Amino acid sequence: MEPFPIPVVCDCDPGHDDAIMLLLAKASPRLRVLAVTTSCGNQTIEKTTWNARRICTLLGLEAPIAMGAAKPLCGQPITAPNIHGQSGLDGPRLPEPRLPLSALTAVELTAKVISECSEPVTIISTGPLTNTACFLLAHPELKPRIRQISLMGGGLAHGNWTPAAEFNILVDPEAADIVFRSGVPILMSGLDVTLKALITEADIARIRAIGGEISRVTAEWLDYFYVFHKGIGYAGAPLHDPCAAAVLIRPELFDIRPMHVEIETGGEFCRGATVGALPGVEDEYAPNVRCVMGLDREGFVDLLCEAVASYGY
DSSP: OOOSSEEEEEEEOOSHHHHHHHHHHHHOTTEEEEEEEEOSSSSOHHHHHHHHHHHHHHHTOOOOEEEOOSSOSSSOOOOOHHHHOTTSSOSSOOOOOOSOBOSSOHHHHHHHHHHHSSSOEEEEEOSOSHHHHHHHHHOGGGGGGEEEEEEEOOOSSOOSSSSSOOHHHHHOHHHHHHHHTSOSOEEEEOHHHHTTOEEOHHHHHHHHHHOSHHHHHHHHHHHHHHHHHHHTTOSSEEOTTHHHHHHHHOGGGEEEEEEEEEEOOSOTTTTTOEEEEOTTSOGGGOOOEEEEEEEOHHHHHHHHHHHHHHHOO
8 A cells, every 4th residue: 555645746737627636636635746737738738827826726735836838749739628618627717826837847847846755756647648758758867756657548448539549648649658658657547437437417516515615616617517528428527637636545446457558659540549458468568557447436426525525615
């Protein structure tokens, strides 16, 4: 069992589900947030960084915030205003940012906190993996200082942005390939689990009934996410990004399996696909990640409600 609290760097592209990932990370006594870094993804880097600062102000998350990559390693950015709105975090009004933006880049801040921490640090990545790949390339000497990378990305059965590719991986497959080949331990929460982390109308009502500002804002974030996903045929709102934090906080809620996963970077139809091979296929396909494949949905919702209630305002 890992010692608690686990020191973490949260690398994200807020985003409604990124916001709830940060809510979980801040609330849990099992995690200690050392820094928040941002990437382009759900919206432009300017918008995701603004959103991160507003979220951290709302939550009272007193950690340095640094802006990261404005575009993928190769190609042009892909954004998702159809899902998250023009601001990247449409819905409830949030406070103006009180927390300043660091003068350091995301790579520089990540290197600083990892090198200064007295124990290995976990990176929670819930956006494209550009920042993490750039950090690994710039600071290979710090790899032993990384406990693991807990990421939301990929899907072994299918994608959600193309038939083969999940959004975070598709935005920057080259970065994902660098991360998956890095040798750093990876905990992958892909669509195989996140599409099971569904939030229903009853769950949203339960969160709203907790009372207080955090309860109201969280419920309104979920309202926005729920309406969009119901409109395209989902049974509820899938909370993708919170899985990458929740699996660290309550691993017993999740089904985790070792697997070999590679990233497709060159395919015409399958670019960005995460291709998995179960152990025992061939020796050359030794597991390089731990894939999260299922969860206790009711326990996941309980964890979210406990986190919201812990703010008490």
